[in-house]
């Protein structure tokens with residue numbers, strides 16, 4: 001098998017690096033992290049150019065032809081958008097100018113921060129992390145687990161919710177799938193959405209439009225009344241595009257909402273979450 005060093009891969013994920021003639025596995029070295037898959041002494045070293053090409057195209061290194069550029073040993077240049085796709089760059093620039101120059105009165109929209117844009121455009125985009133923290137289907141999720149756990153804590157803190165009584169699924173791609181995931185979790189065929197107390201039903205609130213006001217405690221708190229609360233993260237919260245489902249941890253009407261909702265999100269409706277948007 002062919003192998004590469006972590007340093008070379010890290011470099012090519014973030015920015016091009018010049019690794020002229022480098023062979024990756026020094027004699028006598030050992031690899032930690034995924035020893036069940038890799039037997040070091042059976043590895044054949046390769047030059048980073050193949051690996052860089054493989055990371056970009058997603059194809060195995062052996063099938064990738066990467067032309068030499070410039071002759072300085074660097075054979076892969078990770079261009080910015082202006083060089084890689086000026087047409088798309090120009091459309092984005094026009095949209096940015098439109099947003100800057102026009103008056104937006106659409107209640108569901110907001111202007112997110114530079115910090116959110118930076119995180120959303122990061123290497124988190126590359127990762128698959130199906131399942132929940134500590135229960136993933138793929139390896140390499142130690143930092144995604146850290147991020148998702150942090151996001152859960154922050155989501156509960158943002159609404160001053162007691163983490164012993166409430167849980168949150170932070171994976172919904174936005175609020176519409178979050179709502180559908182709740183219906184998938186608790187409704188059986190032919191069930192209805194009703195007025196809750198009078199008919200002994202679950203009480204759910206979609207607070208997407210007012211979640212910023214709830215977080216700031218300037219409107220009534222739905223967590224005092226509801227069993228389930230959903231929200232988008234990109235409206236009044238001004239975060240990245242995503243959704244949250246809060247659920248009571250205690251059984252409600254005989255239903256364990258935590259597992260019903262988590263299972264409805266994955267594998268019920270979504271497979272991957274958007275790791276780069278786990279930034280509430």
Ligand SMILES: Cc1ncc(COP(=O)(O)O)c(C=O)c1O
Nearest residue numbers: 108174175176177206208209232
């Ligand atoms: C109350 C409410 N819930 C959910 C949505 C859809 O949210 P998302 O765009 O996050 O799917 C909207 C859209 O504006 C909405 O008004």
